[in-house]
Amino acid sequence: MTQTPGTEPLATAVATYWNAAAPAFDDEPDHGLRAAATRAAWAARLAGWLPAGPADVLDAGCGTGSLALLAAADGHRVTGVDCAAAMIDRARAKFTAAGLPGTFLVGDAAAPPTAHRAFDVVLVRHLLWTLPDPHAALRAWAERLRPGGRLVLVEGRWRQSADPAPYVPGAGALPFAGGVGARTLAQAVEPLAATVRIERLDQEPALWGHPVQDERYALIAHL
Template identity: 40%
Template sequence: MTHSEQSDEDVKDVVQRYWNGRADAYDDDGISGVHDAEQREAWLSVLRTWTGEPSRRVLDLGCGTGTVSLLLAELGHDVTGVDLSPRMLERARAKAREADRSIEFRTGDAEAVAVPDNAYDVVTARHLIWTLPNPSNALREWRRVVRPGGRIVLVEGYWDFPQPWEEYREIHDDLPLYHGRPPEALVDFVADHGLEEIEHESLTEPVLWGEEPEQDLYIVGIDVPE
């Protein structure tokens, strides 16, 4: 089967299997977990600035093991986390119980969010959009579920892998944003979907990632029109 012949379901099955397999060790990666108080405080500061004053209804898409969901809950937001990987969500629920945080975690597809229109004040997604076969569909969905005057917050990057990951070799051509994008290019992509109030900021401070990042990492805030 060539890349062009694969259905979205086939692509998402590969993505789901890959992240299920990463779940147990995912937080060990400095770029994925939070490992000390300094790193946690740095992320709390970033998220506080970009998501606004609590308590807001926040939908954390591609939540993985719940790293960002728990930080948002710590800030006082009412958080729901959604991920395609059941194994990731098992880890997220365990971490929420350990931290005594009340967070709802659901299995779901970021391109077809099973919630009503205008249900949330904020949608967040960290390192998600590059994994999606239809990022344009995703943006339309995220705009749909955020109330007018709300916000979409994306933590993204530009990594431009020299070779596709082995596990992604069969599907990387089906992922339009697989290599990430420089911030200006992602802003242009978002603006092409009718969202024009967009700002971005670099997130390359080592304290955020537990190491000196090798990629161009940044945050994007998108204001949904009233």
């Protein structure tokens, strides 16, 4: 989490929450990608979002590394960042079991601790709703891209967001609590990008393991 003044307790609470959630995180179909159909659906989408050749991919808020693993299996060089050490431990274990190389760092996904490394792709899934300053995070991710790089944001506006229950104290006041709609996110990204496109994902139940009734999409921005 971005630790702006006054947000440190929230950042700590968020990291604590996700560390506790790590053991059961992959039980969700779109988290663990354990079902062949779900895994294949995400692999196909990633193939369309990422460059054709081997690329340097930063997975910000990587969780247990399921999407990172798909990218690595397709030949990309992957770096994952997450605030929860327990998530990172599971991501590393997946890569070890698969015999694939990958770099994983415990740190703030909104300001990844990657020093001056540049990437071809920054991949982010379902993270913006947890951030105290999502606009600063978008700028930080754009700054980590090489010229011509792309930002891939998998986001949504969750069905429960009409009255979001904070998952940790204070989270209900976050700018994108309950998710962010495609139009709002596109408006935030457009000043940073040469092109922005939206792909609807809510009509593809294989991605989620079941039909969904809320807004889900990918935003792909070329810088």
